[in-house]
Amino acid sequence: SYVLTQPPSVSVAPGKTARITCGGNNIGSKSVQWYQQKPGQAPVLVIYYNGDRPSGIPERFSGSNSGNTATLTISRVEAGDEADYHCQVWDSDTFHYVFGTGTKVTVL
């Protein structure tokens, strides 16, 4: 089965840039989505189709995808960005949706 690997945690100071990676075999050939999940809340889609933002998501959130790694970048990090972030793809070989292991972002 297809596996997506994320770092367990990322720490960043306010105003700096956070980069969260999502590794998978030839993930660059797939469409990657990213979700933000705050404690006690349902996930919220922040990036779809690798780098597109749903309406209402700040431009500070951006995504890229190439080779074996997709990256979610959060620029000018704010305290409110502290959350768990999950990557996700659709695996057309197995007809399964696959989520990454999740990354906890801590704002120092």
Place this chain on the structure above:
Amino acid sequence: QLQLVESGGDLVEPGGSLTISCAASGVTFRETFNSYYMSWIRQAPGNGLEWISYISGTGNTIYYADSVKGRFTISRDNAKNSVFLQMNSLRVEDTALYYCARVAYSGYDYWGQGTPVTVSS
């Protein structure tokens, strides 16, 4: 604004069965619920997200994760704007918060708040 509300979560003994539901409201006049493809996704305490099952708008196409295939059954009633998950032969490791979500952009754009399922003796 589409709203998804899950219900039916409960405490169940290992080997038991349970059916949970997801009701949609706020379906726009330009769309019908049968145009929405839906999924169930679960999250065990302190863990990440795990996709469980997918159902197309008409219900003709269904997929399951290997961890639940043969034990869980997804279905829908478009007249009632609802999706269901029947869970049989429940195991302790099925304990989780179960979310329903609408498929969009190869992912999910609307999520419910989840319903808790606990499998314990």
